[in-house]
Amino acid sequence: MAISYEKIPNNVDLENDPKLQRALEQWQPNFLQWWKETGPQGFDGDLIYLRTAVSVEPNGWAHFDYVKMKDYKWGIFLVPPEKERVIPFGDDYGKPIWNEIPGAFRKELRRIIVTQGDTEPASVEQQKLLGKTAPSLYDLRNLFQVNVEEGRHLWAMVYLLHKFFGKDGREEAEDLLTRRSGHSDSPRMLGAFNKPVNDWLAFFCFTTFTDRDGKYQLGALAESAFDPLARSTQFMLTEEAHHLFVGETGVRRVIERAAQLMKEHKTDDVTKYGGISLDVIQKYINEWYSSSLDLFGSEDSSNSANYFANGLKGRWHESKDKSITDHIALEDGAGIEVFDNEGNKKRQTIPVRRAMNLFLRNSYMEDCDRVLERWNKVLEDEAIHYQMTLPSDRFNRAQGIYGNMPFDPEGNLLTREEYDKCVGKFLPTESDYKYVQSLMKPVYELGKIAGWIAPPLRGINGNPFEFAYVKFSHDK
Ligand SMILES: [Fe+2]
Ligand SMILES: [Fe+2]
Numbered sequence: 473m474a475i476s477y478e479k480i481p482n483n484v485d486l487e488n489d490p491k492l493q494r495a496l497e498q499w500q501p502n503f504l505q506w507w508k509e510t511g512p513q514g515f516d517g518d519l520i521y522l523r524t525a526v527s528v529e530p531n532g533w534a535h536f537d538y539v540k541m542k543d544y545k546w547g548i549f550l551v552p553p554e555k556e557r558v559i560p561f562g563d564d565y566g567k568p569i570w571n572e573i574p575g576a577f578r579k580e581l582r583r584i585i586v587t588q589g590d591t592e593p594a595s596v597e598q599q600k601l602l603g604k605t606a607p608s609l610y611d612l613r614n615l616f617q618v619n620v621e622e623g624r625h626l627w628a629m630v631y632l633l634h635k636f637f638g639k640d641g642r643e644e645a646e647d648l649l650t651r652r653s654g655h656s657d658s659p660r661m662l663g664a665f666n667k668p669v670n671d672w673l674a675f676f677c678f679t680t681f682t683d684r685d686g687k688y689q690l691g692a693l694a695e696s697a698f699d700p701l702a703r704s705t706q707f708m709l710t711e712e713a714h715h716l717f718v719g720e721t722g723v724r725r726v727i728e729r730a731a732q733l734m735k736e737h738k739t740d741d742v743t744k745y746g747g748i749s750l751d752v753i754q755k756y757i758n759e760w761y762s763s764s765l766d767l768f769g770s771e772d773s774s775n776s777a778n779y780f781a782n783g784l785k786g787r788w789h790e791s792k793d794k795s796i797t798d799h800i801a802l803e804d805g806a807g808i809e810v811f812d813n814e815g816n817k818k819r820q821t822i823p824v825r826r827a828m829n830l831f832l833r834n835s836y837m838e839d840c841d842r843v844l845e846r847w848n849k850v851l852e853d854e855a856i857h858y859q860m861t862l863p864s865d866r867f868n869r870a871q872g873i874y875g876n877m878p879f880d881p882e883g884n885l886l887t888r889e890e891y892d893k894c895v896g897k898f899l900p901t902e903s904d905y906k907y908v909q910s911l912m913k914p915v916y917e918l919g920k921i922a923g924w925i926a927p928p929l930r931g932i933n934g935n936p937f938e939f940a941y942v943k944f945s946h947d948k
Contacts, residue, residue, distance in 0.1 A: 481526045481547035484631065495634040499645055503626070506649040507542065510597045512619055514604060516542055517945035520616050521932065523714075525549055525624070528707055536933045538943065544620045548631045550703035559697040560791035561799040562783040569699045573636050577782050581698055582637055584784060586644050587661055588689060588705075589629030590651065592622045594665035595678070597653035602675055605912035607922035610931060611672070613941035614718045618679065621711045628704050636700070663870060664763040671908045672925075673726060673748060677760035679719025680843060685767040687712050688788055688836045695786030720843050721928060726753060727847055728926040731854035740858075743907060746923040750851075750858050752908065755900045757860060758881055761840065762868035768833035770872045771808050776828035787828065788835035801825050810873045815885045829872075837865065868899065916948055 480486060486493065519538040526535045528549050539545075557569050573581055596619050606612035626648065633641035651658045654666045664682050669675050690705040690712060730750050733742040742749050769776065779785040780801065790796060798804070806827035810820050840862055848859050864883030866874040878891030881898050900908075911924045919938030921927050931937045 479545060481524075481545055482549065483528060484548050484550060484635075486548065489635075492631075492635055495642055495645075496630075499630060499634070499642075499649075502646065502649050503546075503623075503630075504542070506593065507596075507623060510593070510600055510652065511623070512541060512596075512603045512616060513600050514948075515616070515942075516540065519943040519945075521613055521935075521939075521941045522617055522620060523933075525707075525711070528552065533707075533710060534933075541616060541620060544623070546620070546624045546627045548627055549707045550700060551706045553699065553703065557699065559783045560695050561780060561786045561801070562697070563781050563800075564697065564783050565799050569697050569702070571699050573698060577698075577784060578637070580779065580782065580784055581701070582633070582640065582644065584693065584779070585629050585632050585701065586648070588693065589626060589633070589644075589648050590661040591665050591686060592625040592629065593648060594651075594653045594660035594662075595682070596622050597660075598665065598667070598669040598678070599675060602669070602672060605672065605914050606916070607672060607925050608915050608920065608927070608937075609918065609941045610921075610928060610937055610939075611722070611925075612916070613932065615675070616942075618683075618715050618718060621715070624711070625708050628708055632700060632704060663766050664760075667763060670905070671912050672722070673753065673756050673908055674760070676719050676722030676726065677756050679715050680723055681719070681757075681760040681764040681840065682767070683712060683715040683719060684836060684839060684843075685764045687716060688832050688839075689767075691788050691835075692785045692790075692832055695790040697783030720846070722925075723753070723757075724847055724850055725926040725928060726924065727860070728850050728854070729924060731851055731856045732926065734856055735854060746911065748908060748911070748924050750856075750860070752900065752904050754860055755898065755904060758863045758868065759899050761862055763870075765833060765837075765865055766869060766871040768836065768871075769829045771830040771833075772822045772826050772873070773829050774826060777823070777825040780825050780828045785828070787831050806830060808873065811877065811885065815877075833865070837862070863898075914948065916942075916944070 517540065520541060521536060522539050522544065523534050523536050524539065524545055525533040525547055527533065528551055559565055559567050559569055599615060599619060602615055603612055606615060630645045630648065633645045637644070651660050653660045654668060659666045669678050687709065690709050693705040694702050694709065696702045726748055727750065730742050730747045730753065733745045733747040734740060737745055740749065787796060790799065801824045804824045805821035806824050807819055807821050808830065809817055811817055844860055844862055851858055863881035864879060866879040866883045867881045869875050878886045878888050880886055880894065911922065913922065915922045918940060927937050931939050932941065
């Protein structure tokens with residue numbers, strides 16, 4: 473079956489690359505089958521007000537129109553090449569960037585691209601049932617926007633695999649459609665992408681914290697010496713910004729609604745009034761922030777040193793951040809706190825290149841701090857004396873130097889017994905999940921919204937909140 477190339481908007485000259493066309497022609501029907509099985513369930517015939525990238529120009533990447541999701545045009549876009557770009561870090565600092573893959577780094581680059589690629593379909597799978605319980609048409613549309621763009625991000629990575637990695641790449645591209653989030657035999661590659669996202673508060677936390685990990689991974693790859701990867705991830709970042717917006721404003725609106733109900737009914741426990749209490753929101757934050765920190769990998773990592781030395785993966789804004797002056801990074805050490813088996817803390821210095829995961833995670837954590845400040849502003853404005861916090865980076869970790877140790881959210885080491893006794897105060901309990909689940913009833917009426925969340929400040933693309941963001945083909 474031939475692909476109609478006008479159906480795949482692209483700026484990679486797909487029309488004149490028969491080899492790549494053949495590879496994509498074999499992959500595309502499998503992608504569509506995957507989308508049907510694991511993408512949003514139950515909205516096939518409906519018209520969604522979606523943004524589609526039709527070019528990378530400022531006026532082209534955000535083209536809004538009503539489309540059916542299965543007809544969405546998943547395009548392949550790279551930002552235009554930067555003139556005379558040189559490798560911005562590592563052993564080959566200052567040398568020309570690569571447009572082909574050097575044989576020596578083939579394996580590492582494939583691993584990097586596959587690991588990034590695997591997260592994109594995973595999140596679609598995690599969110600596949602959320603459309604059935606959307607709190608408003610506005611939110612329903614935002615969910616689908618995130619979903620189709622994660623689909624496009626998969627295309628972006630599959631393009632690289634097909635174009636540059638031959639048979640190996642084609643096999644990896646197939647495997648990206650075979651693994652499934654949360655599957656016992658064939659799960660997705662990274663922990664947070666196998667966790668269930670069963671309610672909208674989890675979705676908003678996921679898009680705040682887990683998509684934000686994506687932002688930092690993509691940012692590190694946007695520095696890569698392998699220019700097609702750098703240009704591809706740079707364009708993905710423009711779309712990722714919307715996902716982060718959906719997450720941050722989503723949680724903000726849940727907090728705002730809780731605060732309103734607290735004031736109105738003069739109580740902290742807003743569950744009686746159909747809201748989600750601040751302490752439950754805090755537990756969700758603890759959960760998703762900690763599992764997203766795990767995505768950065770080990771603080772002391774030989775892989776990350778390798779990736780940095782070879783110019784494959786840099787730091788956040790490596791080439792833009794003026795405060796980074798040493799792009800070779802061989803001189804210094806990075807101090808980290810480690811714990812021995814008895815829980816005694818000591819300071820250890822590791823070579824700076826081995827600490828690249830930690831640097832990227834620190835950039836991420838600073839960004840999350842700013843998000844929390846904005847959420848807390850809502851509470852301040854409502855004169856509620858409660859502050860949301862981020863847990864310590866030691867809390868609830870499965871990876872790295874704090875992995876599987878019983879720290880509380882303040883970062884104090886507890887005994888396993890103490891931890892088990894308190895865990896219901898740190899992380900959502902079964903009954904928290906059950907309560908939140910009980911609120912998950914769809915609100916599909918134009919301009920209406922569920923009672924547990926405040927409406928957004930404004931709508932999408934200059935439209936009001938009361939706008940038909942989804943037009944159903946028949947009654948739901
Ligand atoms: Fe993505
Ligand atoms: Fe995303």
